[in-house]
Amino acid sequence: MDSLITAAARALANGDPFGALNRVALREDAPALALRGIAMAQLGDLVRAKALLKSAARAFGPKEAVARARCVVAEAEIALVSRDLGWSAKALDAAQAALDAYGDRLNAAHARNLKARRLLLIGHLDQAERTLAEQDPMLLPPALRATYELAVVGISIRRLQTKTAHAALIRARLAAQEADIPALNAEVENASVALNTPAARLIARGEERLLLLDEVEALLSSGALMVDGCRNVVRDGRGVVSLATRPILFALARTLGEAWPGDASRHMLIERAFHGKDADESHRARLRVEMGRLRAVLRELVEVSATKTGFLLKPRRANEIVVLAPPVENQHSVVLALLADGESWSSSALAIALDASPRTVQRALEQLAAEGKVQSFGQGRSHRWIAPSVPGFPTSLLLPAPLPNG
Incomplete structure (x- = not known):
């Protein structure tokens, strides 16, 4: 040489x-x-x-x-x-x-x-x-x-x-x-x-506060029953149930978790799970069916009880119920989480990282672009997407990886 x-x-x-x-x-x-x-x-x-x-x-x-x-x-x-x-x-x-x-x-x-x-x-x-x-x-x-x-x-x-x-x-x-x-x-x-940036919001007993990663880690070890809106799971110190593929059940679980130690009204549950502001008898019938499914999948962790006005969670082992939520919530938060690293991504790369279909990712990108949250440049194989600025949007709990099983 x-x-x-x-x-x-x-x-x-x-x-x-x-x-x-x-x-x-x-x-x-x-x-x-x-x-x-x-x-x-x-x-x-x-x-x-x-x-x-x-x-x-x-x-x-x-x-x-x-x-x-x-x-x-x-x-x-x-x-x-x-x-x-x-x-x-x-x-x-x-x-x-x-x-x-x-x-x-x-x-x-x-x-x-x-x-x-x-x-x-x-x-x-x-x-x-x-x-x-x-x-x-x-x-x-x-x-x-x-x-x-x-x-x-x-x-x-x-x-x-x-x-x-x-x-x-x-x-x-x-x-x-x-x-x-x-x-x-x-x-x-x-x-x-x-x-060193807040990674999640803790919602408990009607109050909210931001958590750093080490605080989230401590919370996971506390033994509380957690309805985790970052991974869409429900867990306590001894077990975890994933609801990632069952968004209605997770919406119900989160609404019940946010209401604890009180109950959540049927009207609130219907609005959060079915996006139905004017509940009718069909909504109430569907709610009964979905609550039965939720009761079945969470039976090892929590009891789901009916009250006069709605439903109530009663943890089987934990003494506390908390909800963990992203600091900033968006319908396509997981896509934003990857883009927030400051690099330019192709839609195909996002699909690989998220283990999702390219069309699903493309629809998410188009909606985020319409909202002004992402930008694109280039054409064909050189087409790339970036998130120019996502203030207050830490990514670590939304990135592809399972939480510890406890």
Whole structure:
């Protein structure tokens, strides 16, 4: 490798894309194309970066497996940043295997970090954790160590393990400061914001207050019966029942939880569950049917009793009933939660992350756009969506991942 290529690679490792381009901008050989691609990615021109890396991969000969694998890893990073979740995970696995086989430990570690971050985005926390467990962070250089710890922060936040998240964030900040790469320091600060911003509203006994993540974690351990509007589950310290696919039953459970220790009137239950302001006999008959279903699915956690005016919850094991709700509620809050990371997403990537149909996601985006909450740009395969500003809308409890089972 000649001196200009070496100097350009060192500049990129230090977060200096202009320094790298000054050395290789006019060259068309394979190593220069690869370095130019990475430099353009650091400068934010992801389309040009992707094209350069593909050209570099083709230019490397059949005996240059390591160089081609590095190009694949760089393409995978661009796909992650541009939220192209449909990019081939198998290609990244093959590149990682090639780098391991040829002893390129650092780039193999980078590939693992990218794989873990992609798995984190789509809510596959166990797989992400197993991927990170394949390497020792103390053997990594500062930049890779920082990205490793940021992945740990993300996993811990999704699992509401806030002590683990705070410890990993401290390690990530120290590693990022040592690496002295501005973009990496900014990513650490973004993770810090997620840990220190209100993540939910607590509704109990007619009062509301905002909760930080560590307060939500403490609430989960308190033994209270919780009607969780972030995950659409009902839980106590020993069991959890998901109502995520049964929105009417969850609306009834939440209305009853907000009314506790009193009862909720039939009129209120009908209005909240069926959106019927003028209840008639058909609404009341339907309410009786749905309350019977709710009583059946929640029988291990709570008793649902009829009163003169409505219905009442009586927890079987807990001494308290609380409702957990997002800080800001919207019909499509989960879509906003993903977009609130500040990156641009394609509708197909959102569908993959949410495990929803593309058409369902597209309808949600169109409605959010009509409300002025999201914006789009580009056309065809380059069409992307962003949420320019979602004040007071923390995302961690709405992102794809199950809450702990208690």
